Amino acid sequence: MERRWWMTFMITTCLFLGSTGRGLKIKHKADSPVYNHTLTTILVEYASAVYISDSTDLFTWTCSRCDGLTKGFEVIELIVDVQNCLQAFVGVADDLDAIVIAFRGTQETSIQNWIEDLFWKQLDFDYPGCTDGKVHHGFFNAYNNTILRSGILDGVTRAREAYGNLKIIVTGHSMGGAMAAFCGLDLALIYGSKNVQITTFGQPRIGNAAFASYYSQVVPNTFRVTHAHDLVPHLPPYYQHFPQKTYHHFPREVWLYDIGLGFLGYPVEKICDGSGEDPECSRSVSGNSISDHLTYFGADMGCDTPSKCKIVMTPNLASYGEVDDYGNFALYRVPSKFIRKMKK
Numbered sequence: 001m002e003r004r005w006w007m008t009f010m011i012t013t014c015l016f017l018g019s020t021g022r023g024l025k026i027k028h029k030a031d032s033p034v035y036n037h038t039l040t041t042i043l044v045e046y047a048s049a050v051y052i053s054d055s056t057d058l059f060t061w062t063c064s065r066c067d068g069l070t071k072g073f074e075v076i077e078l079i080v081d082v083q084n085c086l087q088a089f090v091g092v093a094d095d096l097d098a099i100v101i102a103f104r105g106t107q108e109t110s111i112q113n114w115i116e117d118l119f120w121k122q123l124d125f126d127y128p129g130c131t132d133g134k135v136h137h138g139f140f141n142a143y144n145n146t147i148l149r150s151g152i153l154d155g156v157t158r159a160r161e162a163y164g165n166l167k168i169i170v171t172g173h174s175m176g177g178a179m180a181a182f183c184g185l186d187l188a189l190i191y192g193s194k195n196v197q198i199t200t201f202g203q204p205r206i207g208n209a210a211f212a213s214y215y216s217q218v219v220p221n222t223f224r225v226t227h228a229h230d231l232v233p234h235l236p237p238y239y240q241h242f243p244q245k246t247y248h249h250f251p252r253e254v255w256l257y258d259i260g261l262g263f264l265g266y267p268v269e270k271i272c273d274g275s276g277e278d279p280e281c282s283r284s285v286s287g288n289s290i291s292d293h294l295t296y297f298g299a300d301m302g303c304d305t306p307s308k309c310k311i312v313m314t315p316n317l318a319s320y321g322e323v324d325d326y327g328n329f330a331l332y333r334v335p336s337k338f339i340r341k342m343k344k
């Protein structure tokens with residue numbers, strides 16, 4: 001098992017960036033969130049599975065990626081926005097005692113095009129409730145102003161009605177990570193900061209420094225995993241000389257990379273500083289790899305089928321939900337409280 005070889009380097013430096021003029025002030029408290037490697041290797045499998053295009057396999061949790069560390073997961077809501085090619089699910093993970101929400105990244109056949117677009121993305125939207133906080137409106141809208149938001153809030157409400165106040169974990173890869181971040185922020189404002197945690201993989205920047213600072217106060221339990229030379233976390237670009245105008249990552253990055261060469265090499269997980277833009281983490285290398293973007297902890301982080309925005313829904317699923325005029329649909333079911341109790 002390749003996973004066993006991952007080593008964790010805990011860097012426990014306490015950083016005060018207030019005086020460096022980078023615009024992000026983070027206070028480190030004794031109870032600041034601790035990175036959990038085991039949990040992260042489970043979450044990456046959820047972020048991988050949400051790319052599966054066959055809705056039946058996903059809804060019933062029988063897909064090829066719905067095995068391994070996520071076995072026994074119960075999907076209670078699957079939301080598919082056919083119009084915008086977006087997909088997310090809400091479910092309950094018994095073993096984690098948590099509601100898990102995962103967002104799919106871009107389904108473009110040509111990931112290259114999507115990446116090229118990202119070079120030109122501007123901060124173009126004032127995030128509501130955050131003074132001077134600007135975000136990328138495309139990523140924000142993909143979560144907030146599509147059927148995803150209402151579907152997810154509905155799923156979380158039903159899960160908590162059935163199972164009580166479970167913690168909520170939100171994950172996603174690539175653009176799915178960007179949506180996961182906006183969703184986690186939304187849920188933390190509704191359910192409280194202590195009840196929500198976020199882990200994203202290969203996520204692009206989504207807002208400016210003022211937004212990153214606000215974000216890390218509302219959702220402190222956030223880990224943003226990056227991998228070696230993955231290109232996407234470098235985008236949209238960070239302009240060091242324009243701190244007020246540039247995109248700025250929120251903390252806390254965890255950078256995966258290899259030390260050494262060939263069979264002497266071994267993978268490392270580096271816990272980065274609280275700035276969001278640790279120069280010793282992924283920013284210390286050039287972002288020039290798409291293949292590093294498409295694998296995290298050995299899991300495939302892309303579509304299972306090569307066709308563009310393929311969504312498969314079979315008629316037998318129709319009883320679980322409704323399709324709107326645009327072909328968008330949400331499938332949902334009553335959480336199987338009874339089954340869960342019997343297992344315990």
Ligand SMILES: *[C@@H]1O[C@H](CO)[C@@H](O)[C@H](O)[C@H]1NC(C)=O
Nearest residue numbers: 036037038039040042095096
């Ligand atoms: C890390 O997460 C795993 C899986 O949820 C859990 O079993 C373990 O107790 C956690 N470790 C710590 C130190 O919290």
Ligand SMILES: *[C@@H]1O[C@H](CO)[C@@H](O)[C@H](O)[C@H]1NC(C)=O
Nearest residue numbers: 127128141144145146149150
């Ligand atoms: C986010 O969505 C909610 C309802 O779904 C809406 O009321 C609100 O105006 C949206 N926010 C923005 C800034 O678009």
